[in-house]
Amino acid sequence: MSAWLTDQPIDVGSLIAAVASDGSGGTVAFLGTVRRSPEDGDVASIEYSAYREMAAAELDRIVAEAAARWPDARVALRHRLGGVPTGEASVAVVAAAPHRAEAFAAARFVIDETKRRVPIWKRERLGSGVARWVEGRPPAGSEEGRGGAR
Amino acid sequence: MSAGAAPGTGASGPAMIRIRLLLFASYAEAAGREEAALALPAGATAADALAAVRREAWAARLPPQPALAVNRRYAAPGTALADGDEVALIPPVAGG
Numbered sequence A: 001m002s003a004w005l006t007d008q009p010i011d012v013g014s015l016i017a018a019v020a021s022d023g024s025g026g027t028v029a030f031l032g033t034v035r036r037s038p039e040d041g042d043v044a045s046i047e048y049s050a051y052r053e054m055a056a057a058e059l060d061r062i063v064a065e066a067a068a069r070w071p072d073a074r075v076a077l078r079h080r081l082g083g084v085p086t087g088e089a090s091v092a093v094v095a096a097a098p099h100r101a102e103a104f105a106a107a108r109f110v111i112d113e114t115k116r117r118v119p120i121w122k123r124e125r126l127g128s129g130v131a132r133w134v135e136g137r138p139p140a141g142s143e144e145g146r147g148g149a150r
Numbered sequence B: 001m002s003a004g005a006a007p008g009t010g011a012s013g014p015a016m017i018r019i020r021l022l023l024f025a026s027y028a029e030a031a032g033r034e035e036a037a038l039a040l041p042a043g044a045t046a047a048d049a050l051a052a053v054r055r056e057a058w059a060a061r062l063p064p065q066p067a068l069a070v071n072r073r074y075a076a077p078g079t080a081l082a083d084g085d086e087v088a089l090i091p092p093v094a095g096g
Helices: A012-019 A052-069 A100-117 B025-031 B046-054 B057-061
Strands: A026-033 A043-050 A074-080 A082-085 A089-097 A120-126 A131-133 B016-022 B035-041 B067-070 B086-090
Touching (some): A012 A026, A012 A089, A026 A100, A043 A074, A052 A074, A052 A100, A074 A100, A120 B025, B025 B057, B035 B046, B046 B067
Antiparallel strands (some): A043 A120, A074 A089, A120 A131, B016 B035, B067 B086
């Protein structure tokens, strides 16, 4: 499994430590957590699956793009795969930079691009045991995501 | 499918390439499998791989232009394929 993907609960503290440096004045940690709203019904957990090799490659590209745009920012990311109970984090993005503007911008970019591009899917597991796929979005970077130019 | 012929040999017809087709999530569930080997004529594109998949019954549920990936990168339908390439049909994504 690549450094970006894990089947264990996410340890945000270790991600914060990984990007820490004497030069950093602002650190942003974003957690995407599994939520349940009344209209979702009896969702006990979400199961995440991925095209692992391509997810890792796409995350490499996203982090490299962030490094090019915010060269002084250090970024760490973990996406959890497998079952994630309600309330727990499915993804964490941490960015540290000399100033908070870059830290916020880099973190926002990485989570937004992750949601737009990375081949990861989710299935809701209900309390009854029934599972249903969650509707996704056509990935950015694909012809479908561009509205199918050809 | 030319099961025994090496790629490129035209002993009994056009040269063929062999690609690995990957399915995921709702597509894999509908197809009942996650992987298949496809033999296509040399010069085939990602669109040709998709056309081969569309001959299967489960593929009626595919959108008009499903997202395609070749060797772990999103690819336009016109992307040329080479022997040994990995082609994936990517269902709408829901990560992050």
